[in-house]
Amino acid sequence: MSRCSRFEEATRREDPGAWRTFLAHASGCADCREELAAWEAISDAAPSLKKEWDSPRLWPRIEAAIAAQPSDTPVSSFRERRRLTWVPLAAAAALFVIAAVGLQVLGPTVTTPLTTRSMKDPLLEESALSEVEKSERAYVDSIGRLSRLAEPRLSQSDSPLFVSYREKITLLDSAIGDLRAQVEQNRYNTHLRRELLAVYREKQHTLEQVVREVKS
Amino acid sequence: MKIAAVSENRLFFFGPARGGDLEGESRSPSEDADEKALRERCGSGDVSAFEELYRTHGARMKSLAANLLGSRTDAEDAVQETFLKIYRGASSFRGAAKLSTWTYRILVNTCLDQRRRKGRAPDLTASGQADEPEAEIRAPAADHPLRMDLEASLASLEQKHRTVFLLFEVEGFTHREVGEILGVPEGKSRTLLFESKRELQRLLRRRGISGEVRA
Numbered sequence: 001m002s003r004c005s006r007f008e009e010a011t012r013r014e015d016p017g018a019w020r021t022f023l024a025h026a027s028g029c030a031d032c033r034e035e036l037a038a039w040e041a042i043s044d045a046a047p048s049l050k051k052e053w054d055s056p057r058l059w060p061r062i063e064a065a066i067a068a069q070p071s072d073t074p075v076s077s078f079r080e081r082r083r084l085t086w087v088p089l090a091a092a093a094a095l096f097v098i099a100a101v102g103l104q105v106l107g108p109t110v111t112t113p114l115t116t117r118s119m120k121d122p123l124l125e126e127s128a129l130s131e132v133e134k135s136e137r138a139y140v141d142s143i144g145r146l147s148r149l150a151e152p153r154l155s156q157s158d159s160p161l162f163v164s165y166r167e168k169i170t171l172l173d174s175a176i177g178d179l180r181a182q183v184e185q186n187r188y189n190t191h192l193r194r195e196l197l198a199v200y201r202e203k204q205h206t207l208e209q210v211v212r213e214v215k216s
Numbered sequence: 217m218k219i220a221a222v223s224e225n226r227l228f229f230f231g232p233a234r235g236g237d238l239e240g241e242s243r244s245p246s247e248d249a250d251e252k253a254l255r256e257r258c259g260s261g262d263v264s265a266f267e268e269l270y271r272t273h274g275a276r277m278k279s280l281a282a283n284l285l286g287s288r289t290d291a292e293d294a295v296q297e298t299f300l301k302i303y304r305g306a307s308s309f310r311g312a313a314k315l316s317t318w319t320y321r322i323l324v325n326t327c328l329d330q331r332r333r334k335g336r337a338p339d340l341t342a343s344g345q346a347d348e349p350e351a352e353i354r355a356p357a358a359d360h361p362l363r364m365d366l367e368a369s370l371a372s373l374e375q376k377h378r379t380v381f382l383l384f385e386v387e388g389f390t391h392r393e394v395g396e397i398l399g400v401p402e403g404k405s406r407t408l409l410f411e412s413k414r415e416l417q418r419l420l421r422r423r424g425i426s427g428e429v430r431a
Binding site: 011038039041042043044045046047048049050051052053055058059061062063065066067069155156158163166167170171173174177178181 | 321322329363366417420
């Protein structure tokens with residue numbers, strides 16, 4: 001490492017402006033210049049690690065493997081199960097929305113104009129949102145703990161069951177990533193948050209199944 | 217100052233990687249439409265869409281998998297397994313992440329699973345060529361004098377550091393894409409890259425390599 005602390009400090013900052021300031025410093029600091037040269041050499045050499053070779057049989061192999069897939073794959077049955085899981089959830093959510101709207105319209109303590117309420121109905125207000133986000137974080141932390149419990153067996157076992165669990169969790173993580181990205185674009189969208197919650201719940205159940213399998 | 221100029225031009229690890237999209241740059245509407253169309257075709261099980269995905273990304277997928285697994289045969293198996301997983305899961309794929317990013321995420325997980333199953337670290341010291349004489353690996357246009365040492369040092373890195381280095385420096389993904397692929401924030405990708413380069417530098421120095429080597 002460079003004897004000058006500015007190098008490490010600059011590389012840890014995520015601000016390109018700070019990097020440019022550091023470059024100005026490096027032009028007058030021999031240690032940092034040397035360090036930069038070493039890092040540049042690694043970056044220059046990295047593309048030479050790319051591997052290229054012809055695989056004329058690979059696509060035909062993949063195509064044949066796809067063709068050999070059964071119509072009712074584990075994932076499609078998983079999708080079916082997930083859809084079934086969402087039916088009662090969606091029904092409960094619809095009931096909740098109807099009840100909430102009914103209370104707002106018919107309740108005795110109505111003070112705000114209907115037009116304002118109707119604009120807020122599908123949205124979460126700021127204080128409610130921070131409550132929701134707090135609960136979500138706690139839930140995600142719990143799933144993280146569950147994940148750590150399941151991880152050793154999940155990663156070590158080669159049994160088809162555990163391979164299938166791993167694939168399912170990969171897909172769920174992917175769906176979680178997508179939904180979280182969408183939620184970040186629209187933090188007030190309750191529909192997206194419910195979908196995200198449902199996927200988290202599915203992941204929780206899957207991890208619980210893994211943990212149960214380990215114990216049995 | 218020459219070094220400073222070179223570094224600033226490339227923006228080092230803050231800026232775009234080779235071949236990657238500019239970070240922060242949004243995709244053009246036509247790219248979005250193409251991506252959406254391809255995603256929908258994959259979702260409906262259209263095999264020609266998977267072939268298109270393979271034609272576009274197959275070579276890069278093989279390269280990444282070969283570097284993660286240390287064997288071309290294993291790499292091809294991993295690519296095949298990845299396509300099967302995509303085929304099975306494509307109709308449930310929705311959302312903001314690019315189909316390609318999702319594809320690489322599955323590939324990386326598949327490779328890591330494969331390595332766990334085999335319980336071995338990749339043998340990168342021989343470019344993965346010793347056990348597979350049948351397939352010819354084309355050398356990069358201009359081989360780099362550091363390549364062998366870098367490859368050997370890379371094999372000693374922790375998995376997460378090796379993966380980030382391969383994705384960013386070798387395969388040219390941006391930090392945003394690396395973050396999406398590995399399911400970590402963009403900033404974490406930068407930190408991991410920094411740590412991997414620091415460790416590589418230490419390992420290279422131990423092998424008697426200093427920073428002055430140039431291709």
